[in-house]
Amino acid sequence: MIIVLNMKRRLTPQREAILELIGSSDRHWDAESIAKMLARKGRAIGLATVYRGLAVLEEEGLIHAIQLTDGKKRYERAGKEHHDHFICKLCGSITEFSHPAEARILEHLSRETGAVVHGHEFVVFGVCASCREAS
Ligand SMILES: [Zn+2]
Ligand SMILES: [Zn+2]
Incomplete structure (x- = not known):
């Protein structure tokens, strides 16, 4: 993945798994469903780590966040x-x-x-x- 080279912060295996999941679908994900889906795929990641990973990936411009009124966010792949x-x-x-x-x-x-x-x-x-x- 070339984008990894441009990242200011390290793309940990957990963050890579999150990025892969969001990047491979057209869904708008919330943190809970990302954690559930990764667990189902045998790559369980704690919810706190998912939240942190999403924040980093958003800051790096690798995913796009949709801000909801309840303060929650949904995420979709960047570049759509x-x-x-x-x-x-x-x-x-x-x-x-x-x-x-x-x-x-x-x-x-x-x-x-x-x-x-x-x-x-x-x-x-x-x-x-x-x-x-x-x-
Ligand atoms: Zn409805
Ligand atoms: Zn969208």
Whole structure:
């Protein structure tokens, strides 16, 4: 893995296992499900180590974090094309979406404020279609 050479901090076997798991799927992982999945694969890592590993991998830009309102984070692989997230408050499922209007909103922001926009995060909360049906 070439990215390892660019890391400021060592990629421990535990961190590598976490990175591999996130990098090999399109899921949005929370720390608990990462710990569970690694245990199932015979590579059990303590939850505290998973949290620390995720923080390091995020700082190194190797994974992308989605900040939730309850202070928790979900993680996905880095380098995906820009997209935003809808999160179901009942089942926690995450749906990715994007819309061309976002670019216009950011242009508007730049024009109105003179700011240089580097990026944005748009997280939408609600109840997903299957949870709506179930209730
Ligand atoms: Zn739901
Ligand atoms: Zn995503």
